[in-house]
Amino acid sequence: CVGGGLALYLAHSEPTLLKKVVIYSATLNYDGWNVPFYYPWAPYGVPLLVKLPFVKRLGFSETAPYGIKSERVRAAVMGNGLAIEGALPSFPMGALYENYRLNKALEKALPLIRTPTLLIHAKEDDVSHPRNADRIQRRHGGRCELVLLDDSYHMLHIDQERHKVADLTADFFESNHA
Numbered sequence: 016c017v018g019g020g021l022a023l024y025l026a027h028s029e030p031t032l033l034k035k036v037v038i039y040s041a042t043l044n045y046d047g048w049n050v051p052f053y054y055p056w057a058p059y060g061v062p063l064l065v066k067l068p069f070v071k072r073l074g075f076s077e078t079a080p081y082g083i084k085s086e087r088v089r090a091a092v093m094g095n096g097l098a099i100e101g102a103l104p105s106f107p108m109g110a111l112y113e114n115y116r117l118n119k120a121l122e123k124a125l126p127l128i129r130t131p132t133l134l135i136h137a138k139e140d141d142v143s144h145p146r147n148a149d150r151i152q153r154r155h156g157g158r159c160e161l162v163l164l165d166d167s168y169h170m171l172h173i174d175q176e177r178h179k180v181a182d183l184t185a186d187f188f189e190s191n192h193a
Contacts, residue, residue, distance in 0.1 A: 016042035016143060016169070017114055023151075024121050026130035037133045037184050040082075040169045041151050042143035043118045047169065049078065049141035061112045077106070082142055082169030092173065122154065129157035133187040135164065135171060135180055142169040160187075 019038030026033045083089040132155060136148040145163060152159045162183055167174035172181075 016040045017117075020114075020117055020121055023128065023130075023132065024117060024124060026132075027121075027124040027128045030128075030130065033130055035131045035133070035188055037135065037187055038148075038151070039135050039172050039180065040140055040143050041134050041136060041148045043122065043147045043150060044144075045142060046144045046147070047140045047142040048144075049080070061108065061115060064108070077142075080141060080168060082140075083174050084137075084139070084166065084168040085175045088173060088175070122150075125151060125154035126156045128155055131157060131192075132159045133183065134159065134161045135183055136161065137164045137167040137169065137171050137174075137176075139167075140169045140171075158192075 016039065019036070019041055020043075022033065022036045023038060026036050080089060081093070083092065132151075134148040134152060136143070136145050138145055148161050148163075152161045164171055164176045164179065167176045167180075171177070
């Protein structure tokens with residue numbers, strides 16, 4: 016989700032560098048069904064709190080189902096049972112602050128972006144409500160398609176519909192229309 020935001024902002028900053036962009040689980044705000052009730056308010060409080068040295072080092076931990084609807088896949092990637100192997104055990108407050116800054120800049124840039132974009136989002140995303148992808152699609156200045164998946168959560172690229180995600184991505188990049 017953060018990587019997709021970075022790619023789309025790069026498409027704005029360097030319009031000739033990227034020909035197309037695909038974003039999985041676009042997240043302008045953390046407002047899915049499994050995030051604490053106060054997360055949607057974080058963009059307002061984090062910029063103030065992050066200035067406190069000890070707060071910047073704090074982090075937010077994910078909780079089950081960790082963005083993965085498939086119990087089998089979740090069990091396979093949950094290495095020690097406490098976190099997804101290869102992922103940070105928590106999302107640092109400083110990184111969250113930088114992500115909100117990116118999202119704010121991206122929202123301002125969206126009407127100027129002409130790079131063809133495909134948004135793939137789960138209808139039941141536990142981290143990021145589909146309205147995030149809808150908001151990007153509505154504000155995007157060029158061709159922007161949205162595909163909603165029925166049987167995945169936030170980590171849709173490894174979840175139950177991963178093969179469909181791979182096919183949609185390949186088809187989008189292979190298509191000739193810009």
